[in-house]
Amino acid sequence: MGGTEPSLPDGATRAWIGLGANLGERAAALRQAVQALAALPGTQVLRASSLYRSAPVDAGGPDYLNAVVEIATRLDAHALLAALQTIENGAGRERPYRNAPRTLDLDILLYGDERIATPQLAVPHPRMFERAFVLLPLAELAPARVPPEALRAVAAQAIARCQDSGWVKG
Ligand code: A4P
Ligand code: MG
Secondary structure, three states: OOOOOOOOOOOOEEEEEEEEEOOOOHHHHHHHHHHHHHOOOOEEEEEEOOOEEEOOOOOOOOOEEEEEEEEEEOOOHHHHHHHHHHHHHHOOOOOOOOOOOOOOEEEEEEEOOOOEEOOOOEEOOOOHHHOHHHHHHHHHHOHHHOOHHHHHHOOOOOEEEOOOOOOOOO
8 A cells, every 4th residue: 555645624733643552352342432532623534554463562451452544634743642531431441550451542643743752742653663563554555664674564563454455444
């Protein structure tokens, strides 16, 4: 995949959101999250990557399902973060400790070309370039933003693309 990025509505910023789940009905949670993103004010889902199954990185628990979606949004980055946290909480997300297994995790990977470093928000996501479960799906949508050396660096991580006919890829 890759190719030309879909055009942006006026006043919108292109952003890439990482989705992950390793508890509960994982695929259903990710599908519902895509619908919830599409329903945010001033926001459109432009494309979704394939779905991937990956072993937990720096964490324990069951395998994850992960994907990346490309959105166009008029929300500023902090408003988008707050909206993502509301969606996570609606999916029953609990936070007993850092990197705990979760029903839904939504991270802002990239927000246009912005670099953000506030106490609440770091963009680009500080750990994204170390993680195959981010880089492989992101490379489907935005290959120019995934350096080949970063892909090589995560090549040993256990991850597989899922053949899920019910997924929203497109
Ligand atoms: N925050 C800062 N920057 C961001 C950002 N760009 N996007 C802050 C989203 N949130 C951001 O997040 C903690 C705080 O990070 C938020 O309050 C926000 O203000 P959280 O989601 O509550 O907690 P967390 O998930 O434990 O932290 P985080 O940072 O999301 O963890 P990671 O580093 O993303 O790791 N292995 C596999 N295979 N697949 C996974 O999806 N995920 C993790 C989580 C670990 N291992 C994994 C996976
Ligand atoms: Mg998170």
